[in-house]
Amino acid sequence: MRELQLRDLYERFRDPATLQALSELIHREAAGLKRPINIMEVCGGHTHTIMKYGLKQLLPESIRFIHGPGCPVCIMPKERIDHAYALAMQPEVILATLGDMIKVPGSKGSLQDARSRGADVRFVYSPLDLLKIARENPDKKVVYFAIGFETTTPMTAALIEQARKAGIDNLLYHINHVTVPEPMEMLLGDRREAQESGEKSRIDAFIGPSHVSVIAGAKIYRPFPERYGRPVVVSGFEPVDVMEGVLMLVRQFIQGRSELEIQYKRSVTMEGNLSAQRLIEKYFERRENFRWRGLGEIPRSALRLKEEYAQIDAEKIYAEILPDEPIDDHKLCICGEILRGMAQPYECKVFGKACKPSSPLGSCMVSSEGACAAYYKYGELLHEARRSEA
Amino acid sequence: MCLSIPSKVVSIDKEKATAVVDTMGVQREVGIDFIEDEVKLGDYVLIHIGFAMNIISEEEALASIETYREILELMDAEERERAIRDADRCEGG
Numbered sequence: 001m002r003e004l005q006l007r008d009l010y011e012r013f014r015d016p017a018t019l020q021a022l023s024e025l026i027h028r029e030a031a032g033l034k035r036p037i038n039i040m041e042v043c044g045g046h047t048h049t050i051m052k053y054g055l056k057q058l059l060p061e062s063i064r065f066i067h068g069p070g071c072p073v074c075i076m077p078k079e080r081i082d083h084a085y086a087l088a089m090q091p092e093v094i095l096a097t098l099g100d101m102i103k104v105p106g107s108k109g110s111l112q113d114a115r116s117r118g119a120d121v122r123f124v125y126s127p128l129d130l131l132k133i134a135r136e137n138p139d140k141k142v143v144y145f146a147i148g149f150e151t152t153t154p155m156t157a158a159l160i161e162q163a164r165k166a167g168i169d170n171l172l173y174h175i176n177h178v179t180v181p182e183p184m185e186m187l188l189g190d191r192r193e194a195q196e197s198g199e200k201s202r203i204d205a206f207i208g209p210s211h212v213s214v215i216a217g218a219k220i221y222r223p224f225p226e227r228y229g230r231p232v233v234v235s236g237f238e239p240v241d242v243m244e245g246v247l248m249l250v251r252q253f254i255q256g257r258s259e260l261e262i263q264y265k266r267s268v269t270m271e272g273n274l275s276a277q278r279l280i281e282k283y284f285e286r287r288e289n290f291r292w293r294g295l296g297e298i299p300r301s302a303l304r305l306k307e308e309y310a311q312i313d314a315e316k317i318y319a320e321i322l323p324d325e326p327i328d329d330h331k332l333c334i335c336g337e338i339l340r341g342m343a344q345p346y347e348c349k350v351f352g353k354a355c356k357p358s359s360p361l362g363s364c365m366v367s368s369e370g371a372c373a374a375y376y377k378y379g380e381l382l383h384e385a386r387r388s389e390a
Numbered sequence: 391m392c393l394s395i396p397s398k399v400v401s402i403d404k405e406k407a408t409a410v411v412d413t414m415g416v417q418r419e420v421g422i423d424f425i426e427d428e429v430k431l432g433d434y435v436l437i438h439i440g441f442a443m444n445i446i447s448e449e450e451a452l453a454s455i456e457t458y459r460e461i462l463e464l465m466d467a468e469e470r471e472r473a474i475r476d477a478d479r480c481e482g483g
């Protein structure tokens with residue numbers, strides 16, 4: 001009996017009947033839309049849900065998704081990966097990082113390649129693992145190559161805090177933390193560069209990332225409905241969450257509203273986690289500029305350690321061996337256009353041919369969270385969908 | 391993958407700002423720096439790269455645990471442990 005009840009609960013999030021009901025509701029209400037709407041789901045996690053559960057096929061033609069840049073591995077420019085590589089190749093350095101980062105090729109190869117050439121590169125599940133590595137290797141410099149959005153930034157700050165408290169002094173940081181609102185703003189084309197190139201944004205509304213918002217609070221999206229007239233719904237990762245988010249956006253358009261709403265009330269508040277935010281402010285400050293792979297320079301879109309922590313900042317300590325020449329992607333790669341909502345992955349000439357997850361040419365194929373990787377993985381579904389459309 | 395399977399708090403060490411949590415039978419130590427003031431024994435938390443991010447309601451937690459149970463039951467012990475650890479390895483949104 002108990003088990004049955006649990007099943008009932010979880011089926012709220014994935015149950016085909018619920019999805020179908022939401023789909024019908026959206027179809028009915030979207031019939032009242034004056035024109036089609038383009039919704040950008042900012043986060044790679046949402047892109048995956050949309051592809052995996054075939055949500056596009058459950059929506060009317062008047063609702064389209066634009067896949068956003070919310071995959072921290074995908075947006076890491078090659079010159080930063082070269083930094084990691086150069087650091088790893090230092091004989092006194094142990095380099096540690098998270099996730100898919102280890103597989104991403106820079107201009108000299110990936111961190112995996114560095115390892116096969118003798119470098120000590122470690123993959124960690126948690127920044128806290130660094131404390132142990134640093135303690136066990138007192139004669140080494142342990143460098144944490146820190147990546148991620150607002151979701152992982154406080155964990156790096158907590159690591160710094162704990163290492164300082166414990167008196168560990170051989171732990172250094174190479175900070176690549178980026179922020180979500182700035183690229184969203186840039187993608188709207190309200191920035192000067194975008195206007196100069198005559199590019200018009202096709203984004204009408206956003207589905208906001210949920211885990212980022214658990215930390216930073218939904219408040220970070222306020223300018224979008226208020227200043228730019230683009231509604232935002234912060235939504236969870238389950239398929240029913242995403243569909244409900246879409247329905248909430250459709251209703252805003254029908255009723256002529258432009259607001260910030262939270263679908264994922266289970267975990268997200270307007271304010272976010274204040275102690276995490278305080279810790280971030282203690283250690284980090286904005287960079288004036290950061291180059292995003294596929295998108296170019298975005299002002300104030302990334303963080304660095306404050307000047308007073310220069311003695312643990314690997315970027316400063318090793319400045320001489322860290323080249324900063326921008327390195328572009330393969331010229332056939334249209335990732336930039338995909339992230340801007342101007343193209344879809346299957347429009348790329350090398351998609352699934354020269355460019356695959358096992359041999360990525362561009363950033364959107366590199367990480368499992370990237371749009372091209374999602375299309376590749378769930379391509380079958382897409383194929384079927386296109387066949388049935390034809 | 392960004393699954394965030396709910397984990398139950400089984401012990402708390404305020405000194406070290408850590409807690410031991412149980413994620414579907416797998417126990418590990420996580421940081422509680424961000425929820426230190428409110429976390430209690432028996433709470434369900436979401437773990438993200440080795441830190442508890444927030445506390446969630448029991449109803450919510452049991453519902454999503456059940457979802458994952460189905461998937462995890464198909465794996466052997468080693469795979470399962472890896473999957474559980476991988477599940478909160480979410481650098482993205």
Ligand code: SF4
Pocket residue numbers: 330332333334335338345348349350351352355356360361362363364365366372
């Ligand atoms: S398929 Fe590869 S080359 Fe083409 S846009 Fe995607 S990442 Fe770039």
